[in-house]
Amino acid sequence: MRGWWQDLTDLVLPAECAGCGTPRTVLCPRCRAALAGGVPRRVRPVPEPPGLPAVYAAAAYADEVRAAVLAHKERGLISLAAPLGAALAGAVRAGLRGTAAGPPGTAGAPGGHGGGPAGGGRAPVLLVPVPSARQAVRARGHDPTRRIALAAAAGLRRGGVAARVLAVLRQRRGVSDQSGLGSRQRRENLTGALTTAPHGAALLRAGPVVLVDDLMTTGTSLAEAARAVTSAVYAARVREEMEAYRTGRSRKEGNPVYRASEMRRAYGAGHVICAAVVAASPDSVVENQELTKNVHRCR
Template sequence: MRGWWQDLTDLVLPAECGGCGTARTVLCAECRAALSGAVPRRVRPVSEPHGLPAVYAAAPYAGEVRAALLAHKERGALALAGALGAALAGAVRAGLRDGRTVRIVASWSGTAGGAGATGPVLLVPVPSAPWAVRARGHDPVRRIALAAAAELRRAGGSARVAPVLRQRRAVADQTGLNSRQRFANLAGALEVTAGGARLLAGGRVVLVDDLVTTGATLAEAARAVREAMGAEGAGEGTTAVYRRAAWEGREERQTGSREERAKWTRDAPVMAEVNGLAGPVRAAVVAAAPDSFEMNRN
């Protein structure tokens, strides 16, 4: 566990760049450009899971970006949260502007637009396992989300962090698991806290994480939010129908024909929007696997 004096020392006297190791700087100009210099883009994992919301990333997870994220998450380089939060804020803006997810004819802040375009931006961080928070001495995703919300407010938007997701059962460490194992590990693992659905009502929900690889975590987070909002808007019957369709769909995509999988994708409630949300659930991350930036896959 880090002491308060270590946090203060990191903020006042940064030892080295979190990306490349240059002395006496939190993040050098070159590494900052690698993190936030490109236009954030829509990303898709190579095997995109059903129920995954539209995901936007600021940078590929490689080189200096990977080093900075690991320094913040695993080595407690807390001073990097500001730069990482700014990159995440850029990905959030890109997702809210994209006409493929919602028509917005004014600024990203939602002062005007198509149906469902208004409402505060609610950044919902993917929760870390309690044991991981204890081991690291901080919750990296929540810290980055707070920095991103502050960045969005400085730009004139209405944004806040809504930490309404929690783990309802223990999950294994994802390191070393393949896509199928990750889906199985996370299936049904997250839930919205009591009263959390009311906090999300009327807001534009953006799930946030530091990194997306297979998309399993964000798909599970989206399932939990949609299920909670469906129950809030339509009663427990909606929850039961949703859960059955989601589980059947997971099995069908492994064994069913392409025609069957397409039918499930069109018809299942997982793909529908729920009452109480101002627009579809979206997701934003600091970084994504480099191959997920390839948008022309069939």
């Protein structure tokens, strides 16, 4: 594991730019622009796994951006958490703007603050990181996705968007190394692999959910995370409604116990409204030309 003196050295005396190797800087202006200088846009992998929410990416996973993401994740350069978190925050904002689905009074929702000053009574956006395997976190000495999620949440709050990080997803079983696996093999490897921590469903109901990760390749991790969140929150709601029905407190009309499909589509607290990532595979389909320009610039 990395020592605290190594982390301090990275912060105070960066050896070189993580993207291109320019000396004496964490991330040079050119690489910073490649990471977060464009307009984050919606992306989707091909093939698209079932259950994948709308995904927004800040940049293409190529060249300087790829080097910066890997330096933070694999080499533990924690000084990169701030610029990566800023890029992730931009992708979250794009997702909130592009999702007309948030509950009234929340960021990105019709009638919400949409980036203005956060007011009282508005539910915070919940950033839920896709978890890494425990052995990977131990080997790296840190949890990279959680770290950049915290940086992104801080940046969103500074910009007036109420946001907090909920690291409530857990791996319920071991999974194989994803590298070298095709999209179908990744889906089989990850299906049913995630669950929520005890009382996680209750915490998730504090606001709308945005799944976050540093990278999207095939989208299978995000799709499994969406399934785990939705299943946990829906099961908790059904249990409450069943208890209310048993004690005679449930509404007879519109009881969501008997309208499961509507419950799953209902936007609000605990609902996964979108996903946001720092970077997406250059093979992903983009919804406009801006990210395509970023892809070409990074190559």
